[in-house]
Amino acid sequence: MTSMRPMPEGQVGRSVPRLEGRQKVTGRADYTHNLVLPGMLHIKVFRSTVAHGRILSIDTSAAAEMEGVYRVVTGEDIRQLVPNPYYGPAFHDQPVLALDKVRYVGEPVAVVLAADPYVAAEAVQLISAEYEELEPVFDEVEAVSSRTFVHDVLKPAGTFPDLKHLHGRQNTNVALDYRLRRGDVDAAFAAADHVFEHEFRTQQTMHTPLEPIVSLAEPGDQSLTIYTASQSPSFVRIEIARLLGWPENRVRVKVPHLGGGFGAKLYIKLEALVACLALMVRRPVRLSLTMEEQFYTITKHASTFRIKSAVNKDGRITGRRCEVYYNGGAYADIGPRVAQKSGFTSPGPYDIENVSVDSHEVYTNRPPAGALRGFGIPQLVWAYESHTDLIARELKIDPIEFRQKNLIREGRPQATGTPVRHAALSGVLDTLAERMNWSKSFDRGTGTVRRGRGIAIGLKASIAPTTSVAIVNVSGDGSSTLYMSTVDMGQGSDTAMAQIVAETLGIATESVKVIRPDTDVTPYDMATLGSRSTFHMGHAVKRAAEHARNQLEELARSLGLPEGTNYGPKELFKQKYGMQAGNIVGVGSFIPEYKSPDPETGLTDNVTPFWMVGGTGVEIEVDTETGLVKILRMVNAADLGRPLNPKIVETQLSGAALMQLGFTMFEKMEFDNGQVSNASFADYKIPGIHDVPLTIENHIVEAEQVTGPFAAKGVGESATFGVSPAIASAIHDAVGVRLTELPLSAEAVFNAIKASGEKD
Amino acid sequence: METGAREIQFTLNGRSVTALVESHLDLVDLLRRYQLFGARESCGLGLCGCCTVILNGQAVSGCLTLAQLVDGKDVRTVEDLDADGNLSPVQQAFIEEGAFQCGFCTPGFILMTHDLLKRHPDPEDEQIRHHLSGNLCRCATYPEIVRAVKNAAARIRAAGAPAGAA
Numbered sequence: 037m038t039s040m041r042p043m044p045e046g047q048v049g050r051s052v053p054r055l056e057g058r059q060k061v062t063g064r065a066d067y068t069h070n071l072v073l074p075g076m077l078h079i080k081v082f083r084s085t086v087a088h089g090r091i092l093s094i095d096t097s098a099a100a101e102m103e104g105v106y107r108v109v110t111g112e113d114i115r116q117l118v119p120n121p122y123y124g125p126a127f128h129d130q131p132v133l134a135l136d137k138v139r140y141v142g143e144p145v146a147v148v149l150a151a152d153p154y155v156a157a158e159a160v161q162l163i164s165a166e167y168e169e170l171e172p173v174f175d176e177v178e179a180v181s182s183r184t185f186v187h188d189v190l191k192p193a194g195t196f197p198d199l200k201h202l203h204g205r206q207n208t209n210v211a212l213d214y215r216l217r218r219g220d221v222d223a224a225f226a227a228a229d230h231v232f233e234h235e236f237r238t239q240q241t242m243h244t245p246l247e248p249i250v251s252l253a254e255p256g257d258q259s260l261t262i263y264t265a266s267q268s269p270s271f272v273r274i275e276i277a278r279l280l281g282w283p284e285n286r287v288r289v290k291v292p293h294l295g296g297g298f299g300a301k302l303y304i305k306l307e308a309l310v311a312c313l314a315l316m317v318r319r320p321v322r323l324s325l326t327m328e329e330q331f332y333t334i335t336k337h338a339s340t341f342r343i344k345s346a347v348n349k350d351g352r353i354t355g356r357r358c359e360v361y362y363n364g365g366a367y368a369d370i371g372p373r374v375a376q377k378s379g380f381t382s383p384g385p386y387d388i389e390n391v392s393v394d395s396h397e398v399y400t401n402r403p404p405a406g407a408l409r410g411f412g413i414p415q416l417v418w419a420y421e422s423h424t425d426l427i428a429r430e431l432k433i434d435p436i437e438f439r440q441k442n443l444i445r446e447g448r449p450q451a452t453g454t455p456v457r458h459a460a461l462s463g464v465l466d467t468l469a470e471r472m473n474w475s476k477s478f479d480r481g482t483g484t485v486r487r488g489r490g491i492a493i494g495l496k497a498s499i500a501p502t503t504s505v506a507i508v509n510v511s512g513d514g515s516s517t518l519y520m521s522t523v524d525m526g527q528g529s530d531t532a533m534a535q536i537v538a539e540t541l542g543i544a545t546e547s548v549k550v551i552r553p554d555t556d557v558t559p560y561d562m563a564t565l566g567s568r569s570t571f572h573m574g575h576a577v578k579r580a581a582e583h584a585r586n587q588l589e590e591l592a593r594s595l596g597l598p599e600g601t602n603y604g605p606k607e608l609f610k611q612k613y614g615m616q617a618g619n620i621v622g623v624g625s626f627i628p629e630y631k632s633p634d635p636e637t638g639l640t641d642n643v644t645p646f647w648m649v650g651g652t653g654v655e656i657e658v659d660t661e662t663g664l665v666k667i668l669r670m671v672n673a674a675d676l677g678r679p680l681n682p683k684i685v686e687t688q689l690s691g692a693a694l695m696q697l698g699f700t701m702f703e704k705m706e707f708d709n710g711q712v713s714n715a716s717f718a719d720y721k722i723p724g725i726h727d728v729p730l731t732i733e734n735h736i737v738e739a740e741q742v743t744g745p746f747a748a749k750g751v752g753e754s755a756t757f758g759v760s761p762a763i764a765s766a767i768h769d770a771v772g773v774r775l776t777e778l779p780l781s782a783e784a785v786f787n788a789i790k791a792s793g794e795k796d
Numbered sequence: 797m798e799t800g801a802r803e804i805q806f807t808l809n810g811r812s813v814t815a816l817v818e819s820h821l822d823l824v825d826l827l828r829r830y831q832l833f834g835a836r837e838s839c840g841l842g843l844c845g846c847c848t849v850i851l852n853g854q855a856v857s858g859c860l861t862l863a864q865l866v867d868g869k870d871v872r873t874v875e876d877l878d879a880d881g882n883l884s885p886v887q888q889a890f891i892e893e894g895a896f897q898c899g900f901c902t903p904g905f906i907l908m909t910h911d912l913l914k915r916h917p918d919p920e921d922e923q924i925r926h927h928l929s930g931n932l933c934r935c936a937t938y939p940e941i942v943r944a945v946k947n948a949a950a951r952i953r954a955a956g957a958p959a960g961a962a
Contacts, residue, residue: 053892054891054894058891060896060902061887061896061899061903062877062878062883062887062903063833063835063874063875063903064833067833067836069833069836069900070833072828243934245898245900245934246838246839246844246898246900246932247836248838293899294898295836295838295898295899295900296897296900296934296935297898298934326840327840328840526896526897526898526899526935528897684894687897690936690937690939691897691935691936691937694936695934695935695936697936716839717839717841717843717844718841718843722934723938724932725924725925725933725941726929728938728939732939
């Protein structure tokens with residue numbers, strides 16, 4: 037399709053079906069999972085059986101002798117290739133394979149390579165290791181004052197300025213101690229009419245993308261190609277080049293479609309290991325994790341949040357102290373950013389004069405924790421909105437009225453001092469109240485079936501300062517190709533970005549080809565995370581398309597065509613070159629403005645380029661004899677600016693809320709002395725089709741992010757925010773008990789009902 | 797390592813094929829040798845439905861089916877549905893309703909929807925949920941999937957034809 041086609045109107049805002057739809061419904065979509073390279077060796081991993089210990093010896097002899105085994109490799113072998121084989125986005129703390137110590141059960145200690153994966157798996161069983169066991173620490177609050185230290189010394193990567201002060205620090209498990217001080221919180225408590233204090237906890241969970249984490253590496257002549265299911269190809273390239281001491285251009289990272297990501301496939305997961313192994317054995321290698329192994333690779337932070345509020349007699353919150361502890365597990369991954377980026381919104385979407393925040397990322401001997409759809413925010417909203425409801429209940433104020441009274445109004449400062457603009461907090465809350473018929477009376481049931489309802493709302497900042505670059509190529513026949521490193525893991529970014537190109541160039545979205553990330557071809561992007569692509573990459577893509585359009589207009593002028601000529605690109609090229617030839621390349625980049633928080637106070641007047649707002653309301657039924665909670669109705673609402681593709685946006689809202697429903701109601705990694713005891717779908721249940729609420733509604737709250745591309749902003753996480761506290765509040769409304777720890781399992785609800793009965 | 801390999805013959809998407817198969821090989825890995833990646837192992841326990849394959853007209857978990865056991869049988873995969881170059885009504889409905897995100901679980905849902913509509917051409921919501929309860933979608937695109945099943949049923953009824961080849 038070319039410019040000969042009549043120019044379609046309104047590409048942005050149209051519910052264009054996903055561009056890759058046909059490939060996905062026919063089973064022919066390209067995933068790293070499918071990739072087979074000629075002569076490749078399969079890798080299987082031997083993992084630590086102790087939570088914390090010094091490695092005394094590793095016996096690989098029997099495995100190495102097994103027929104069909106190509107090679108067995110340990111951490112010491114890796115150290116021969118890479119003298120300092122530690123990686124990570126925030127800290128260089130994670131070894132490619134365990135060195136000197138193991139820090140959690142399931143940590144990779146050695147690998148077997150074989151042409152037959154079954155041989156490799158069997159050989160792994162022949163490896164044994166001896167450890168001098170050390171005292172482990174598992175709890176995030178205990179780890180702050182524990183005499184057990186997961187790491188001997190802290191090694192910040194140097195990328196983030198607010199981690200530099202931790203360099204060389206010893207005898208601590210705290211990998212970030214973010215603080216924010218605004219006003220005088222002690223004075224607010226002293227002067228308050230009411231003071232409320234609660235503690236809330238969340239459990240460790242796992243993303244469980246259905247395409248398990250997988251990477252391949254292929255050595256070339258002075259080069260290396262990594263094929264990986266990654267959300268951050270640019271980071272992989274830079275980090276692998278750093279480890280090897282190579283220039284970036286010798287490392288190529290290619291990413292096809294992802295079978296789900298949700299934050300699990302960020303930064304380095306298997307890439308450093310496959311890179312080293314491919315260079316050692318000089319053959320292509322492949323490592324594809326099992327579902328079980330994913331639980332030993334990356335998880336969502338367990339957390340503890342102590343929250344204390346000063347409230348005056350009119351129901352205004354005048355002061356709030358937040359102490360947040362994120363359980364980072366054995367390696368920091370991106371955890372310190374979670375503690376900082378989410379920490380500064382821990383006082384919630386409320387206009388509070390006096391605020392104190394201490395947000396900690398803490399090392400423990402659990403599997404590492406990183407980003408998971410919400411980047412720490414769902415853990416915080418769970419706590420601050422549960423706290424909000426408890427205050428409203430105590431003061432006998434309607435929970436929506438109490439929130440409306442305290443919400444940050446347009447232009448007023450958030451806790452960091454950054455003004456909140458283009459954030460439809462009131463709009464989201466009003467939508468929930470209206471759709472829930474909040475002002476009408478509600479039937480709370482009788483006997484053993486009780487009913488309740490609850491709502492909650494949350495606020496999230498975006499990621500800054502981060503860079504996105506895009507290229508739009510208009511070919512000789514006028515067809516257009518978009519080159520970018522945003523990874524479509526199901527969120528629909530390929531389609532949305534093609535819509536931006538199409539709108540700008542006046543062509544049909546379906547005619548735009550999107551090139552999948554390939555660092556030899558597609559330009560830099562920080563990563564696909566934190567709902568940043570629509571805004572950040574959206575701007576870069578729009579600028580690249582505008583740059584191409586400007587050059588086409590320039591070309592028309594240079595050919596002496598009158599202004600406003602309706603010659604399409606094809607005709608322009610033909611006139612210039614005398615045949616179908618040539619092309620025009622538009623380049624665009626975007627980096628939002630940002631001002632680092634003051635290290636002492638945490639304050640800044642520009643902490644984020646935009647705010648995400650999301651909320652949920654639920655009506656539920658509780659069986660008081662079993663504690664079983666049934667969600668009768670779920671209403672999700674979010675401000676995402678103007679939707680680029682309303683249908684995909686609605687699916688994003690619904691999917692995010694249902695994923696968070698799993699983290700709220702039943703998902704929980706169980707541990708036995710550091711060993712995950714339910715690392716499979718037999719024992720770790722994720723939401724199935726029967727877990728979907730009987731009625732689910734998703735509302736796009738009418739709003740414009742005037743600073744966004746086509747007034748749009750990100751949406752992937754917003755509907756996770758309110759789910760957990762809304763349900764806990766509805767349970768409280770139904771049966772009068774308040775749960776303060778996730779998940780809200782039938783057992784937990786039943787025990788709480790029983791305990792409250794015994795109290796009465 | 798003793799592999800217990802033996803030769804088997806079976807029908808793969810309507811074509812008779814012969815393969816030398818080790819005793820431990822599962823059906824998903826056998827299909828990969830034919831460049832068929834629509835059935836894919838995810839949970840490895842037969843609990844997620846990503847590896848759904850139609851064996852003698854019956855939906856099975858490919859990851860739990862030993863490859864040698866398909867000897868003499870009829871094996872159909874999602875790739876068979878558009879063998880003539882046209883999407884099945886179920887596939888068209890999934891696209892129209894936007895009933896997938898990452899797409900990794902989609903072939904399993906589509907094969908199970910074909911299976912459902914053969915038995916129940918006009919299914920109730922509860923029948924849909926029951927029949928698809930063995931398939932997991934981590935993107936949780938379930939509401940859209942239920943709509944797609946109904947959309948597909950309507951398409952098939954309108955065309956007056958039975959559900960697709962599987």
